[in-house]
Amino acid sequence: MPSTKDKIVQLADEHIRKNGYNAFSYSDIAKTLKIKNAAVHYHFPAKTDLAEAVIHWHIENFENFKERLREKDELLQVKTFLNFYNSIQLSGKICAVGAFATDWNSMPQSAQDQVRIFSELIIDWLTEVLEAGKEKKLLTFDAPPRTEALKIITNMFAATQLARITNSDDFADVKNAVIEELTI
Amino acid sequence: MPSTKDKIVQLADEHIRKNGYNAFSYSDIAKTLKIKNAAVHYHFPAKTDLAEAVIHWHIENFENFKERLREKDELLQVKTFLNFYNSIQLSGKICAVGAFATDWNSMPQSAQDQVRIFSELIIDWLTEVLEAGKEKKLLTFDAPPRTEALKIITNMFAATQLARITNSDDFADVKNAVIEELTI
DNA sequence: GTCTATATTCCGATAGAC
DNA sequence: GTCTATCGGAATATAGAC
Numbered sequence: 001m002p003s004t005k006d007k008i009v010q011l012a013d014e015h016i017r018k019n020g021y022n023a024f025s026y027s028d029i030a031k032t033l034k035i036k037n038a039a040v041h042y043h044f045p046a047k048t049d050l051a052e053a054v055i056h057w058h059i060e061n062f063e064n065f066k067e068r069l070r071e072k073d074e075l076l077q078v079k080t081f082l083n084f085y086n087s088i089q090l091s092g093k094i095c096a097v098g099a100f101a102t103d104w105n106s107m108p109q110s111a112q113d114q115v116r117i118f119s120e121l122i123i124d125w126l127t128e129v130l131e132a133g134k135e136k137k138l139l140t141f142d143a144p145p146r147t148e149a150l151k152i153i154t155n156m157f158a159a160t161q162l163a164r165i166t167n168s169d170d171f172a173d174v175k176n177a178v179i180e181e182l183t184i
Numbered sequence: 185m186p187s188t189k190d191k192i193v194q195l196a197d198e199h200i201r202k203n204g205y206n207a208f209s210y211s212d213i214a215k216t217l218k219i220k221n222a223a224v225h226y227h228f229p230a231k232t233d234l235a236e237a238v239i240h241w242h243i244e245n246f247e248n249f250k251e252r253l254r255e256k257d258e259l260l261q262v263k264t265f266l267n268f269y270n271s272i273q274l275s276g277k278i279c280a281v282g283a284f285a286t287d288w289n290s291m292p293q294s295a296q297d298q299v300r301i302f303s304e305l306i307i308d309w310l311t312e313v314l315e316a317g318k319e320k321k322l323l324t325f326d327a328p329p330r331t332e333a334l335k336i337i338t339n340m341f342a343a344t345q346l347a348r349i350t351n352s353d354d355f356a357d358v359k360n361a362v363i364e365e366l367t368i
Numbered sequence: 369g370t371c372t373a374t375a376t377t378c379c380g381a382t383a384g385a386c
Numbered sequence: 387g388t389c390t391a392t393c394g395g396a397a398t399a400t401a402g403a404c
Contacts, residue, residue, distance in 0.1 A: 165303050
């Protein structure tokens with residue numbers, strides 16, 4: 001049974017990634033949990049505290065994700081990563097990094113720092129996976145590993161955003177093309 | 185000398201692409217132009233009217249962009265397109281499509297429709313350029329033209345967003361890798 | 369930990385004068 | 387086309403009782 005505090009973080013995350021950070025209020029969360037505005041403020045005094053908790057949750061989540069994949073081969077690791085974004089897209093959300101990037105200039109530095117840590121965690125992880133996969137001849141690409149990682153991550157970030165707009169199979173097309181190119 | 189109406193659209197665009205649609209108010213614009221809140225409402229009765237005008241401006245702008253490039257070779261057209269995003273990134277903004285994608289669910293359908301038209305305008309244009317460039321053996325890629333266009337566009341969209349966060353040469357790395365891959 | 373109550377500020381929007 | 391004035395509402399946030 002998750003605590004109220006955890007439920008608030010989950011709901012905030014959903015709101016941020018569905019509607020944007022500046023488009024949700026404490027009332028939205030209070031109504032869903034059937035508690036009052038002030039009760040949310042008890043757990044997170046300011047809205048930015050809540051934003052930071054959301055990003056912190058993502059960081060912990062990604063660390064678990066890494067750990068679960070540690071023993072798998074690199075192609076499977078990349079495929080699992082791409083499937084993760086597939087599920088984001090299917091749920092109507094976007095990546096947290098993209099959501100916060102849009103509202104970047106209306107966030108305090110403490111929250112920006114957290115987003116930066118999260119972003120670099122993802123980039124560093126994928127860079128290492130790609131590098132190891134190339135060495136084992138499981139993956140093929142020409143650019144430096146970090147650049148290739150950035151290319152794939154930007155594909156996924158923006159494809160979830162674009163899919164919201166074009167409403168077609170664009171996400172799946174991009175995802176499949178990425179895998180195909182890595183395994184030629 | 186631009187009209188007040190045009191100045192309002194320009195300022196709104198800047199605010200939207202720097203801080204997000206839900207993070208700016210009529211007061212922000214009124215203060216900059218040294219007019220009153222109500223004067224902005226005279227030109228754009230509701231905030232969504234202003235959002236639609238901003239997107240409409242982007243559509244017209246892109247039509248001009250296409251026209252200016254019509255006679256150039258396809259490699260130059262793609263390079264100019266990528267350089268356009270480079271200047272977006274340097275100015276601290278993000279692509280309008282990405283900004284609106286984040287706030288997608290808090291926009292009325294009339295504004296969503298405009299964003300959709302703009303997005304597909306870009307996708308269709310790049311698809312055609314890539315296809316023509318491949319036929320003339322100026323460009324090389326394996327995926328279907330529309331998929332390749334989506335890959336490049338998502339690279340650019342999200343790279344401008346990520347550059348805001350990582351604060352490094354990531355954007356240039358991605359941009360150069362895209363060109364290199366197309367000209368192998 | 370949750371409540372009531374409230375302070376404060378801001379926002380989008382409208383009416384009507386000039 | 388811009389102004390003053392103002393409405394109604396919502397948002398963030400706090401004080402203090404339970």
